[in-house]
Amino acid sequence: MENINEYLGGRITNTRLLTPQQISQLLHCGAKLYPATFSREGHLYCRRCFSTIDLDDFRKIQPYCRKCINFGKLLVNDQILITDGSLNFPADQIMTWQGQLTDQQSRVCHEVLKSYQNNQDHLIWAVTGAGKTEIIFPLIKQIIDNGQRVAICSPRIDVCIELFPRLQQAFAQTTIGLFHGKNEQQYFPCQIMIATVHQLVRFEKAFDVLIVDEVDSFPLAGDEMLHRAIIKAKKVSGTILYLSATPPMELLKQVKQNQLHLSKLYRRFHGHPLPEPKCHLLLRPSNFLQINPRIKWLIQRAVKASERLMIFFPRIPDMLIFERSLKRLLPQVSILSVSSKDDQRIEKVQRFRNKEAQIILTTTILERGVTFPKIEVLVIDADAPEFSKTALIQIAGRAGRDKGHPDDEVHLYYQFYTEKISAVCREIKSVNQQAGLK
Numbered sequence: 001m002e003n004i005n006e007y008l009g010g011r012i013t014n015t016r017l018l019t020p021q022q023i024s025q026l027l028h029c030g031a032k033l034y035p036a037t038f039s040r041e042g043h044l045y046c047r048r049c050f051s052t053i054d055l056d057d058f059r060k061i062q063p064y065c066r067k068c069i070n071f072g073k074l075l076v077n078d079q080i081l082i083t084d085g086s087l088n089f090p091a092d093q094i095m096t097w098q099g100q101l102t103d104q105q106s107r108v109c110h111e112v113l114k115s116y117q118n119n120q121d122h123l124i125w126a127v128t129g130a131g132k133t134e135i136i137f138p139l140i141k142q143i144i145d146n147g148q149r150v151a152i153c154s155p156r157i158d159v160c161i162e163l164f165p166r167l168q169q170a171f172a173q174t175t176i177g178l179f180h181g182k183n184e185q186q187y188f189p190c191q192i193m194i195a196t197v198h199q200l201v202r203f204e205k206a207f208d209v210l211i212v213d214e215v216d217s218f219p220l221a222g223d224e225m226l227h228r229a230i231i232k233a234k235k236v237s238g239t240i241l242y243l244s245a246t247p248p249m250e251l252l253k254q255v256k257q258n259q260l261h262l263s264k265l266y267r268r269f270h271g272h273p274l275p276e277p278k279c280h281l282l283l284r285p286s287n288f289l290q291i292n293p294r295i296k297w298l299i300q301r302a303v304k305a306s307e308r309l310m311i312f313f314p315r316i317p318d319m320l321i322f323e324r325s326l327k328r329l330l331p332q333v334s335i336l337s338v339s340s341k342d343d344q345r346i347e348k349v350q351r352f353r354n355k356e357a358q359i360i361l362t363t364t365i366l367e368r369g370v371t372f373p374k375i376e377v378l379v380i381d382a383d384a385p386e387f388s389k390t391a392l393i394q395i396a397g398r399a400g401r402d403k404g405h406p407d408d409e410v411h412l413y414y415q416f417y418t419e420k421i422s423a424v425c426r427e428i429k430s431v432n433q434q435a436g437l438k
């Protein structure tokens with residue numbers, strides 16, 4: 001007998017990667033074979049990711065699907081094997097989470113459970129730091145009690161990595177897997193799967209419930225293949241729960257058309273308002289005299305007060321130049337920088353979490369999903385086009401997340417007060433007002 005576990009549970013596998021024995025065993029377990037492509041209305045489609053394949057692009061080489069190449073090359077005349085989505089899990093598992101939800105969280109949790117029972121998709125629109133993860137625990141408990149399977153997905157690896165230990169703690173008796181492109185972990189048919197949305201491309205009709213966190217964030221926003229992957233990975237009878245602090249227009253449209261139920265959560269879990277950004281108009285560029293004296297003054301003040309800092313930049317080169325200047329200015333302070341191009345990003349964020357550094361410089365890569373207690377947030381060149389309104393709201397939301405330090409400051413530095421900056425400040429203020437906190 002060969003081990004076939006890693007192919008079970010609605011998993012899609014190229015048969016070239018399987019031995020004949022494995023194939024026959026999997027077919028015996030209910031798997032089905034399909035050609036790698038299918039034609040519809042004159043177009044050729046990839047059976048794995050449902051993207052179109054243009055044969056004219058391949059004159060000299062064997063055609064394959066370019067869109068899902070990251071999961072191994074799928075040639076148009078390959079065959080794929082898709083296993084059955086139904087799996088058996090042990091009964092009577094206990095939820096080990098013993099926390100308490102606030103009244104607001106309980107209300108939303110109740111609404112979400114109702115949607116799940118009625119087989120309806122749902123959106124939680126919750127401010128940053130509202131405690132979205134805790135709200136979904138009772139839902140996950142219900143899913144496990146029903147012997148079902150759930151995938152919790154985010155477009156961001158960092159978000160998945162942060163979620164994993166929290167879920168392990170909350171559901172210590174349940175099989176939980178963490179899968180993303182930077183993780184060597186071999187897939188296994190776990191009851192709770194935490195993964196980047198990309199990983200869903202490898203599944204079909206696999207999950208009873210899909211929880212999609214940060215649905216508005218890059219690269220999910222605007223990527224049709226990933227949106228198709230979400231729909232494809234859930235069972236026909238399955239439901240989707242979206243979580244977002246800044247939901248995209250498409251979802252709000254679905255809410256208007258009554259296709260999606262909505263719960264709003266305007267309050268942070270600790271009941272304090274969102275920190276409203278302090279705006280600083282700079283007369284000179286941020287790199288004037290290497291570090292603009294107004295920015296320098298604030299950083300020095302924070303370091304003296306033993307504050308920890310997250311400093312956001314629109315572009316990697318600007319960040320690296322700033323980092324050099326800052327290290328010269330503060331040689332005694334431990335400073336880290338991370339970006340999407342940084343291979344050691346995950347380790348560095350962990351070091352910052354372990355308080356091995358006082359300042360972390362970053363791009364929008366850390367705009368969401370990460371929580372550091374007691375942290376001051378600075379945004380350099382907040383008027384740069386790289387910072388969307390959503391990104392700035394998320395960045396501001398890194399501050400004041402800890403119950404003991406709800407008053408962390410957020411500072412925006414810019415040379416031009418743009419409509420975007422004004423909208424960010426207005427929106428945060430309005431959320432606080434709607435929560436009855438101002």
Ligand SMILES: [Zn+2]
Binds near residue numbers: 047049066
């Ligand atoms: Zn494909």
